[in-house]
Amino acid sequence: MANGIKGDRMISILFENCNPKEDNNTKLPYTAYLTEYVVDGETRYDICMAEKQVDIFDVYYDKYKKDFKSMTQSEGRIAPNRWNVEPPKPKKRKRSRRKVEEDE
Secondary structure (H helix, E strand, C coil), rough: CCEEECCCCEEEEEEECCCCCHHHHCCCCEEEEEEEEECCEEEEEEEEEECHHHHHHHHHHHHHHHHHEEEEECCCCCCCCCCCCCCCCCCCCCCCCCCCCCCC
């Protein structure tokens, strides 16, 4: 994951130069955006997120100017605060030992 900083604007690039059909899925946060731009005649895609959509636009437009093509919302369905967080590990239960009764 890479970060782009423009002044006080910060974006997080989740997938850089990715395949949008494979990486754009419902397991992403709903605040992620798929950006399309051209580098040396080749169309590339990034999936990134920021506090505001305009922050992503500003960073990409400043970097690629007229080669910046589009920005669409990803297929993400996860809340941003729950995305990429490990679930809590289950607590181990203590096992009680059985008392072995001996026959007399």
